Amino acid sequence: MTNAASFIRRHIGQSALILLLITAGYSGWVPALHAGSMLELTDLLAHPEQYDKQTVSVVGEVSNLQLATTRDGQNAYGFLLKSGKGTVKVIGLGKTRVRDGEQVVVEGIFSRLRQGGRTAVLNEIKAELVRPLAQLTPDFVG
Structure with a gap:
């Protein structure tokens, strides 16, 4: 795998994790005090x-x-x-x-x-x- 492909996979994985955490927070899955x-x-x-x-x-x-x-x-x-x-x-x-x-x-x-x-x-x-x-x-x- 080239360095560019490795870089893209690593950052897409991080972006997906960030999106999951944001979505979970807005859906109420993450406990929060309002x-x-x-x-x-x-x-x-x-x-x-x-x-x-x-x-x-x-x-x-x-x-x-x-x-x-x-x-x-x-x-x-x-x-x-x-x-x-x-x-x-x-x-x-x-x-x-x-x-x-x-x-x-x-x-x-x-x-x-x-x-x-x-x-x-x-x-x-x-x-x-x-x-x-x-x-x-x-x-x-x-």
């Missing part, structure tokens, strides 16, 4: 049935952060997300770098009621993404 989809925690708590089992994005302050390990040995965490007059519980798998008192954006599945054996948990978000507000670019937060 200011238009941000929900006030007080609205979530005022109408929990409307958001039950739905993906939500909310902002609040981390409180009572607890780190744990599942039976399978996987890292897990939980904390209370506080904002204004409301609080929801946030749980997630993996490591988290957030700290108590830090303002964060949480994106995940909201459950109005979750049964855990004999325990009923109200207003919980199973986090898919937790990011400190300070790390987000201005494009993400409006």
Whole structure:
């Protein structure tokens, strides 16, 4: 293969990858936070049935952060997300770098009621993404 042919194949492959990533981002395949989809925690708590089992994005302050390990040995965490007059519980798998008192954006599945054996948990978000507000670019937060 000539140098020119090799050059063309290499750059066409890179262009295809870039196009795939751009397309995936616009189709929603890549998780992203959009200011238009941000929900006030007080609205979530005022109408929990409307958001039950739905993906939500909310902002609040981390409180009572607890780190744990599942039976399978996987890292897990939980904390209370506080904002204004409301609080929801946030749980997630993996490591988290957030700290108590830090303002964060949480994106995940909201459950109005979750049964855990004999325990009923109200207003919980199973986090898919937790990011400190300070790390987000201005494009993400409006």
